[in-house]
Amino acid sequence: MNKINLAATLRQPAELVAQGLASAADLPALAQVAARYAVAVTPDIAALIDVNDPDDPIARQFIPNAEELVTQAIENADPIGDHAHSPVAGIVHRYPDRVLFKLVHVCAVYCRFCFRREMVGPGKETALSEAAYRGALDYIRAHSEIWEVILTGGDPLMLSPRRLAEIMADIAAVDHVKIIRIHTRVPVADPARVTDEMIAALKVTGATIWVALHANHARELTAKARAACAGLVDAGIPMVSQSVLLRGVNDNAEALEALMRAFVECRIKPYYLHHGDLAPGTAHLRTALEHGQELMQSLRGRVSGLCQPEYVLDIPGGHGKAPVGPSYLSQVKSPEGELRSETRYRVVDYCGDVHLYPPAP
Numbered sequence: 001m002n003k004i005n006l007a008a009t010l011r012q013p014a015e016l017v018a019q020g021l022a023s024a025a026d027l028p029a030l031a032q033v034a035a036r037y038a039v040a041v042t043p044d045i046a047a048l049i050d051v052n053d054p055d056d057p058i059a060r061q062f063i064p065n066a067e068e069l070v071t072q073a074i075e076n077a078d079p080i081g082d083h084a085h086s087p088v089a090g091i092v093h094r095y096p097d098r099v100l101f102k103l104v105h106v107c108a109v110y111c112r113f114c115f116r117r118e119m120v121g122p123g124k125e126t127a128l129s130e131a132a133y134r135g136a137l138d139y140i141r142a143h144s145e146i147w148e149v150i151l152t153g154g155d156p157l158m159l160s161p162r163r164l165a166e167i168m169a170d171i172a173a174v175d176h177v178k179i180i181r182i183h184t185r186v187p188v189a190d191p192a193r194v195t196d197e198m199i200a201a202l203k204v205t206g207a208t209i210w211v212a213l214h215a216n217h218a219r220e221l222t223a224k225a226r227a228a229c230a231g232l233v234d235a236g237i238p239m240v241s242q243s244v245l246l247r248g249v250n251d252n253a254e255a256l257e258a259l260m261r262a263f264v265e266c267r268i269k270p271y272y273l274h275h276g277d278l279a280p281g282t283a284h285l286r287t288a289l290e291h292g293q294e295l296m297q298s299l300r301g302r303v304s305g306l307c308q309p310e311y312v313l314d315i316p317g318g319h320g321k322a323p324v325g326p327s328y329l330s331q332v333k334s335p336e337g338e339l340r341s342e343t344r345y346r347v348v349d350y351c352g353d354v355h356l357y358p359p360a361p
C-alpha cells in the first residue's frame with residue numbers, strides 16, 4: 001500500500017491530482033463536481049487510501065468522481081425531506097418525541113454520497129446565527145414532547161469545545177429533554193479533535209449523552225480512531241454506529257462483517273445500516289434494496305446479535321425511516337389464499353432453512 005502523509009486537509013481537485021488521488025485527465029470534470037459539492041480529505045483519511053488500488057473503498061467515499069455530475073430524475077436535493085419538517089431555522093421535527101438540531105453546515109470530510117450534500121460545505125448554508133440558535137432553543141423549550149435532541153449538521157464536533165459546552169448546557173437545562181445524541185464522523189476523519197477538553201464539553205448534567213459514529217469500512221477504525229472512541233466511552237458516553245450501504249465500499253458480506261465486528265470491539269453498538277438516499281449524483285454508489293436484504297441475511301448467519309444493525313430506508317419526502325428487512329417470518333396460505341391454522345407461520349433460520357411454527361392456541 002502506497003501511504004500518503006499530509007500536513008493539511010485536501011480541498012481542491014488539483015491537490016488530489018498532485019497526491020496521486022485523482023488523475024490529471026479527470027481534472028476538468030472534478031473541478032465541476034467540486035464547484036457543486038464540497039470536497040475535503042483529511043490527512044487521517046488520505047493515509048488510509050491505497051493510491052495503487054483503483055477500487056479503494058476509502059477513496060470511493062471521499063474522492064470526487066465525474067459520475068457525480070449525472071443527476072437522475074428520481075434524485076432530490078432534499079432526499080429525506082428535512083425542509084418539509086423544519087418549523088424554525090436549525091430544527092427538523094419529523095417524529096413527535098425528537099428533533100434534529102442542525103448547528104453547523106461544515107464537516108471534517110465531505111462524503112460523496114452525503115444526503116445533505118446540497119446543504120453542507122463552505123459556501124452553502126452557514127452556521128446558525130445567535131438569533132436563530134436562540135429561536136431553535138425556544139422551540140425545544142416550547143414543545144414538551146421533545147425527549148431527545150439530535151445534534152447533526154454538518155458535524156457538531158467541528159465546533160470548539162467551548163461552544164459545544166455552552167450548547168450542551170443550554171439543551172440539558174430544558175427539563176423535558178432527557179437525551180442529547182451527537183452524530184459525528186470526526187472520531188474517524190480527524191480523531192485528534194476528540195481531546196479531553198472536547199470530551200469534557202460533551203458531559204453535562206441534566207441529560208444523558210449518546211454519540212453516534214458514522215463509519216462505513218473497517219479500515220476507518222484505525223488505532224487513532226479507536227482511541228478517540230475509547231476516550232468517549234471511558235468517559236461514560238455510550239456509542240452507537242451508523243453506516244451507509246455503498247456500492248464498492250461495503251456491499252459484500254465480508255466488508256460488512258468486518259465493519260460490524262470493529263464497531264463492537266470499540267464498544268460501539270451497531271445501530272443503523274442506511275440504504276443509500278436519493279441524493280443528487282450518487283446513483284453509482286447506491287445498491288439494490290434486495291441486495292441489502294441479502295447482505296443483512298448473510299450477516300445474521302455470520303455474526304452475533306450484538307453485531308446486527310437495522311437496515312433502514314429513509315422514505316423520500318420526509319416520511320421517516322422504515323426497517324426494510326429482510327423479514328424472517330411469513331404466514332402460510334393454502335393454494336386458495338386461506339391461512340392454514342395448523343401451521344400458521346414459516347420462519348427462516350440463520351442458515352436460510354425454513355421451519356413451520358404454530359399459531360397461538
Ligand code: SF4
Nearest residue numbers: 107110111114154185
Ligand atoms: S460527515 Fe455527514 S453531513 Fe458531513 S458530508 Fe459526510 S455524511 Fe454528509
